[in-house]
Amino acid sequence: MTTRLIYFAWVRERIGMPQEDVELPAGIETVADLLRWLQSRGEGYEHALQYPDVIRVAINQEHVDHREKISGAREIALFPPMTGG
């Protein structure tokens, strides 16, 4: 299944693209697994995700924590802590 990954703010800048569609390899079950897998995909990813604890995640446009299962996610967004208001 194809999953759309969307990046915002400095996560987007460091990875170097606003979004991409990926086929997640077997064994990627949680958000934490996803972040670990992405870090291995190249320098930009490594730079963006070097402190995974600060990365905020939304699945299908809802906030989730890093233990959340990602099966069935159409859209997963990764971003820094929010600074609106």
Next chain:
Amino acid sequence: MSAVLAPTVRIQREDFDVAAEIAGLTQGRSDIGAVVSFSGLCRDEQGALSALELEHYPGMAEAEIGLIATEAVERWPLQGLTVIHRHGKVRPGENIVLVVAASGHRQAAFEAANFLMDYLKSRAPFWKKEHRADGSEGGWVEAKETDAQAAKRWKSPSE
């Protein structure tokens, strides 16, 4: 028991008119005794800043502020609630965000507006990037721990 109010939430690039938004909630009504409005503006940081660029997550920004606004109308007896958040480039002195809460009495209106802003700061998917007055790009504004703490004080003990 009156029907639960549907809050107005708008995410937009354009500026807004604070007075017109307040009038929009109160016009033609005689049951509102208190209106609290909060406007957040872009500061120039002692001349160092030429603009803020607000990035947002389209769709989720509307949905998340909608959830927060719905929680506010369930928690406080409000007769009107409007939340507007801008995105794109905002110059010093311009508006960024507006919350208008209308109620029979002031306490509910003050508290609901305060709650909205505290939650919006830590949960609404917006990110601010600075543009410096000297032409350099500046960096992403860092989230403040004090904002996260401010949001926590509204949680009920069961959460």
